[in-house]
Amino acid sequence: MGAGKSAVGKRLAEQLGYPFFDLDHELELRRGQSISSIWATHGEHTFRNWENELFAELTLEPGPLVIATGGGTLLDPTNFDLAHRSGITIYLIVDFQTAMVRLGSAQNRPLLHDGDVMRSDEGLRQLYHHRLPFYRMADIHVDAVHGTIEEVAERICAQLPVPCNS
Numbered sequence: 198m199g200a201g202k203s204a205v206g207k208r209l210a211e212q213l214g215y216p217f218f219d220l221d222h223e224l225e226l227r228r229g230q231s232i233s234s235i236w237a238t239h240g241e242h243t244f245r246n247w248e249n250e251l252f253a254e255l256t257l258e259p260g261p262l263v264i265a266t267g268g269g270t271l272l273d274p275t276n277f278d279l280a281h282r283s284g285i286t287i288y289l290i291v292d293f294q295t296a297m298v299r300l301g302s303a304q305n306r307p308l309l310h311d312g313d314v315m316r317s318d319e320g321l322r323q324l325y326h327h328r329l330p331f332y333r334m335a336d337i338h339v340d341a342v343h344g345t346i347e348e349v350a351e352r353i354c355a356q357l358p359v360p361c362n363s
Contacts, residue, residue, distance in 0.1 A: 198268045199296030200289040201341050201349065206265035208350040212361040216262045218255055220270060224248060245273070252276050256283040261359075272331050281336075287353055288332045289341035293325045 203219045210217030221232050224247060228235060235244050248270060255264055256279050271277045271286065280286050291299075297318075339352045354361035 199299035200268075200291040201299075201346065202265040202268075202289060204346045205289060205341065205349045205353070206263050208346050209353055209361075210263035212350055212354055213261070213263065213357075213359065214362065215260075216258070217265070218262060219265045220248060220252060220255070221265075221267050223255070224251055227251065245269070249273055249276060253279060256280070268328065272328060277331070277334070285337060285357065286335040287337045287339060288335035289349065290338055291341050293322055295342050296325065297321065 203222070206219065207217050224235070225231055228247065230238065232244070235247070248267060252264070252266065252270055253276075255262070261284075266276075266280075271280055337353060337356045339349060339356070341349050344352075351361075
């Protein structure tokens, strides 16, 4: 959360000329509910199942594309394996403090809240550190703290085996 997956992913897709899918946004469109509403109504388990089904479906799309996953998508071993078999994974490196500043008190992020109360800084820090080892297994690592969205996308392009358009 707060790394810029959606914004950078969209820009990267434009530079590559590929379709772009934001997994959370696509799930909201297909289910007719916000992510927060899905969590509140159906719970995290159902959300993760629907997220996994959608991710698997998108990886079967013909031709190359860019997918901005949710922050927890690739923690699922099946999704992780699918991502590595079907494409290139990218880790947008953002330190904890930067991510928290970018997120602010976002109401649309269920993992930031415990019911109606914002999770503690320590709880969010634990979540961040729990996920880091998974993110570090990505094929490409890019600093997403410094520079604009365009500059971060350019850093990714410089490491891809296919050319990007500026």
